[in-house]
Amino acid sequence: QSALTQPASVSGSPGQSITISCTGTSSDIGNYNYVSWYQQHPGKAPKLMIYDVSKRPSGVSNRFSGSKSGNTASLTISGLQAEDEADYYCTSYTTISTWVFGGGTKLTLL
Amino acid sequence: EVQLVESGGGLVQPGGSLRLSCAASGFTFSDHHMDWVRQAPGKGLEWVGRSRNKGNSYTTEYAASVKGRFTISRDDSKNSLYLHMNSLKSEDTAVYFCAKAGWWSGNKYYYAMDVWGQGTTVTVSS
Numbered sequence: 001q002s003a004l005t006q007p008a009s010v011s012g013s014p015g016q017s018i019t020i021s022c023t024g025t026s027s028d029i030g031n032y033n034y035v036s037w038y039q040q041h042p043g044k045a046p047k048l049m050i051y052d053v054s055k056r057p058s059g060v061s062n063r064f065s066g067s068k069s070g071n072t073a074s075l076t077i078s079g080l081q082a083e084d085e086a087d088y089y090c091t092s093y094t095t096i097s098t099w100v101f102g103g104g105t106k107l108t109l110l
Numbered sequence: 111e112v113q114l115v116e117s118g119g120g121l122v123q124p125g126g127s128l129r130l131s132c133a134a135s136g137f138t139f140s141d142h143h144m145d146w147v148r149q150a151p152g153k154g155l156e157w158v159g160r161s162r163n164k165g166n167s168y169t170t171e172y173a174a175s176v177k178g179r180f181t182i183s184r185d186d187s188k189n190s191l192y193l194h195m196n197s198l199k200s201e202d203t204a205v206y207f208c209a210k211a212g213w214w215s216g217n218k219y220y221y222a223m224d225v226w227g228q229g230t231t232v233t234v235s236s
Contacts, residue, residue, distance in 0.1 A: 034222075040155075045226035045227065045228055045229060046147075048223060051221075052220065087154075089154060097171050098173060101154060101156060101157055104154035
């Protein structure tokens, strides 16, 4: 099972919006709505930001939103804030009962 | 407070073995699936495997990269998850995280890694 494809880096200015894509196949993203997104700051454990494609856990800012079209999922962060600078990972369930992560995207605030 | 604490990491020679532990607290451990996820130095997250809950007969799944070498077990009486690693290779060098792999809301189980430990470091080197 190959890793999902994410851009290596994205950047944006405070207050702007950015979108991170996560491209898989019909064997993972395209076949299930079990897509979740994680935020990881350096040296820290990942934090769940989005689950089931577009749902936010309690306590996660509504500036974070998720969507999916075909084999590609997306994470959008609106109103960028300094604390959003981090690495972001998508993950999906697969048809062989495993989970696969994306390669990760480094978000830099300008 | 829901918490996961990993232990057992260290330096091991190629071909060697190691057992990692994950102590859970603050939730009913037997009700939940549990995952191991690793992160090589400077690299991204890699799913290692899953131990399903008691209701799913504790079945396990593994990533292709570790299948046949790693085994996940759990002891619900001790609220603990384990990762038994054999035939270790240099490419297994990573921080290993355990994660609670979902939660119940009514009769529905939501699949996402909602609680993570702080990780334990495994270094495979001669």
